[in-house]
Amino acid sequence: xxxxxxxxxxxxxxxxxxxxxxxxxxxxxxxxxxxxxxxxxxxxxxxxxxxxxxxxxxxxxxxxxxxxxxxxxxxxxxxxxxxxxxxxxxxxxxxxxxxxxxxxxxxxxxxxxxxxxxxxxxxxxxxxxxxxxxxxxxxxxx
Amino acid sequence: xxxxxxxxxxxxxxxxxxxxxxxxxxxxxxxxxxxxxxxxxxxxxxxxxxxxxxxxxxxxxxxxxxxxxxxxxxxxxxxxxxxxxxxxxxxxxxxxxxxxxxxxxxxxxxxxxxxxxxxxxxxxxxxxxxxxxxxxxxxxxx
Numbered sequence: 001x002x003x004x005x006x007x008x009x010x011x012x013x014x015x016x017x018x019x020x021x022x023x024x025x026x027x028x029x030x031x032x033x034x035x036x037x038x039x040x041x042x043x044x045x046x047x048x049x050x051x052x053x054x055x056x057x058x059x060x061x062x063x064x065x066x067x068x069x070x071x072x073x074x075x076x077x078x079x080x081x082x083x084x085x086x087x088x089x090x091x092x093x094x095x096x097x098x099x100x101x102x103x104x105x106x107x108x109x110x111x112x113x114x115x116x117x118x119x120x121x122x123x124x125x126x127x128x129x130x131x132x133x134x135x136x137x138x139x140x141x142x
Numbered sequence: 143x144x145x146x147x148x149x150x151x152x153x154x155x156x157x158x159x160x161x162x163x164x165x166x167x168x169x170x171x172x173x174x175x176x177x178x179x180x181x182x183x184x185x186x187x188x189x190x191x192x193x194x195x196x197x198x199x200x201x202x203x204x205x206x207x208x209x210x211x212x213x214x215x216x217x218x219x220x221x222x223x224x225x226x227x228x229x230x231x232x233x234x235x236x237x238x239x240x241x242x243x244x245x246x247x248x249x250x251x252x253x254x255x256x257x258x259x260x261x262x263x264x265x266x267x268x269x270x271x272x273x274x275x276x277x278x279x280x281x282x283x284x
Contacts, residue, residue: 032183038215039215039217040174040176040182040216042174042219043219044172044221044229075174075184077186079186087186091177
């Protein structure tokens with residue numbers, strides 16, 4: 001487990017009640033990270049809330065994994081699948097990166113997004129990793 | 143009009159035929175830009191293709207406008223509204239920023255996304271701006 005220096009001291013900005021339901025839907029988060037040269041990268045990912053943090057899961061060695069290990073500042077936006085003019089966006093920091101329990105997390109995400117409680121996309125030898133994002137600046141629309 | 147130094151010399155990476163249709167749908171692009179301190183920001187935006195470039199439109203002075211003027215490297219991802227496991231992502235550079243024709247562009251985008259050929263979201267005194275993004279690195283899924 002790696003904990004960001006600035007992680008412990010600060011409280012996350014709370015997810016507004018008005019838009020919490022977006023995290024109950026099968027809405028993807030478009031997660032922006034930074035490449036080694038400082039340019040942005042963005043991909044849709046499964047996402048869930050846990051203790052006020054935004055939780056995502058990837059596999060060790062992927063671009064997303066390398067970016068979040070190397071540069072903790074990220075951003076994300078989630079649109080309501082039922083109304084694209086309703087969304088939540090945030091900037092934040094990856095405060096925890098851990099392999100512990102990461103297989104459980106990807107299974108929970110699989111259940112949320114596909115209904116299958118066992119993740120079907122696993123590749124041979126793949127090591128799952130969980131990233132916890134502390135929202136520091138949140139904006140909403142709709 | 144501002145033209146990026148590196149813009150003229152290079153050809154855009156072509157949008158793959160397999161995923162061009164995403165730009166015909168009412169799918170939003172989640173556009174990642176860089177804040178002044180180099181951290182990422184991402185929001186959903188209307189988008190269209192023109193001459194191999196990805197065209198978006200915002201208003202002068204907004205965060206997105208300031209970010210793209212100050213830092214030309216951007217990224218975006220577009221999911222198929224009919225199948226979220228089908229998407230296109232790209233990293234690229236803003237090669238042109240112009241107010242010329244920007245009112246026409248926002249009206250075209252309005253027609254594409256809402257069916258109304260006249261953009262209804264205009265605020266008093268708002269100056270529309272068009273940004274043209276040259277795709278330099280494209281990836282697809284599904």
